[in-house]
Amino acid sequence: GDSVTQTEGLVTLTKGLPVMLNCTYQTTYSPFLFWYVQHLNEAPKLLLKSSTDNKRTEHQGFYATLHKSSSSFHLQKSSVQLSDSALYFCALRPWLSGSFNKLTFGAGTRLAVCP
């Protein structure tokens, strides 16, 4: 079946440093990848999504590139801010025409940014 792996449970960084949160996936179908962000006591919200191989997608200073050759969709930011402290989920949805396309989530990576 489909799966998503986020290797880091917790990433702690000082403000202003770059960050990369890892996401790899497994599916036998064409993938659609998402990053959701959940701030403390808030609803998860979509941050990025992509199904295009080797094309960088950006939003709110974060960016990610889907690499089908390595089954990866790592989330990056060049300079983290205190407000980026949150839980980040990578999610996979296979492209299957005409059927329920289940969204599979990774376990999540908590990003803690220190002053």
Place this chain on the structure above:
Amino acid sequence: GGIITQTPKFLIGQEGQKLTLKCQQNFNHDTMYWYRQDSGKGLRLIYYSITENDLQKGDLSEGYDASREKKSSFSLTVTSAQKNEMAVFLCASSITTASQNTLYFGAGTRLSVL
């Protein structure tokens, strides 16, 4: 824009009790979902519904019932609360179940069972 409202925000129950969580959306979305969030385990799908009065089981449906009384509302029932259970239940909606559709989430109901 729209909003998903989950009630209650906090739910404390007793072992063996039947507990009901409610969700309302004003996006006019067809599809609604219930996910369970446990620390370190990501989000796992309990039930989903692609239209009014439709119900489909997810990976974690055992121990739960759901009801889609109308397009805007989707409720989840824990049929028998387990002692010391703690989890966050997230309701979500999307236009359809197509691959590119974004899920919109509510802020969650936090369950604690004594």
